[in-house]
Amino acid sequence: MLRTKAKAMSEQGTAKGDGPDWAKLLSKVANEGDTAAFRTVYDYFAPRIKAYAINQGMHQQAEELVQEVMTSVWRNADKYRDSLASASTWIFTITRNQRIDLLRKKSRSKAEITVDTEELWQIPTEDTTIRSIQAGSTEKKMKESIGELPEEQMIAVRKVYYEGKTHQEVAEELNVPLGTLKGRLRLSMKKLRVMLEATDL
């Protein structure tokens, strides 16, 4: 195991920037069934997926979510396109969908025909637009601006987006009026350039 691990690590030398080259590792998983490459992906993402599950209040099912997501990553690695999204974005979308799926399974009656989670939250598969070329730089800019968010805005974004809490819940937790919370969210979304237009509250 140590040897295969070391092999995977050495391949990270070709990475762009400071992190491992996830696209390359995922393509090795897809094309060669490379377990060492998959182990590198697992070592980084599995603990983060588990943290996400715990933050979402899924203590009991946190390990199950990790297993489901990583199984899906293994099986769908060939569908990953680094021109569409970074690996962490792709894995986030899988994690979000598997979480919804686990929750739906608990409440679903067997007789019912149910629209698949994968249909309701479609993961972008291909993109024929020129815009996709910009995906990488959009994410890079977003990453930079996220580091510059004032703490109170960052907390609002984390709680609403990452912990899945309602605006009302977060406002109560932070002991601020609902309007204040929405203002913080709106400001942060503008800075991250994900909110483009003024819409009604």
Place this chain on the structure above:
Amino acid sequence: MSAHHPDDFTLLDYSAGSLDVAQALAVSVHIAYCRHCQEQFKKLNALGGILLSEAQPASLGAESQADDERVAPREPQAGTDDGFEALMQRIQSSGEQQRADEAPRERGFHNPLNRYLPASLDELAWKQQTREIAKFDLNKIINVPGARVALQKIKAGAKVPTHTHRGNELTVVLKGSFSDELGVYHAGDYIARDPSHHHSPTAMQNEDCICLTVLDAPMRFTGPFMRWLNPLMAWKG
């Protein structure tokens, strides 16, 4: 490209995965039509990717830790966790072939209803509600407690009696177009109405208008002569 979109907070909640499935259906149908919201959705997903990768990792296989511990403080040591071996065993025993066996998915964003409707929009077993309004119930396809999901067909040129809602109503136009006091809506447009709205949608003259509607409470008619319609129009269940 449609002109009426879900607001930014709705898209934020959608991307975060905190909308209920009935609302998510309305948003995902809209997204299938709307290049603008596809791009917004992708950007919001990227936010999720960043938050995921920057999160404090939790240690794996440590179920005994206190329940209220939100995140574990340290980066786990590689090799101390046998979860990976268990995962690989699980994947191998569940069959590698599943990769190939999966039904081919439609490429790109598409209307999620396509796979589930028993017939094309025009050939559905529509239930006439009035001479001019027909309904096709979707609650069997997508069942969310408290939500009523249906397709509504308004005959070309017909006007739906003025009504209001006890709850919120989401409408996505699938075919044709309609207008109300606030605007004109075409295929793909997403319209959210809260209980304070009174409106009387009118289908355009040239073609029947078919919409997806998601209601979180039954609608009620408010026009003076239309009260009797309530029992007919009320959603079953």
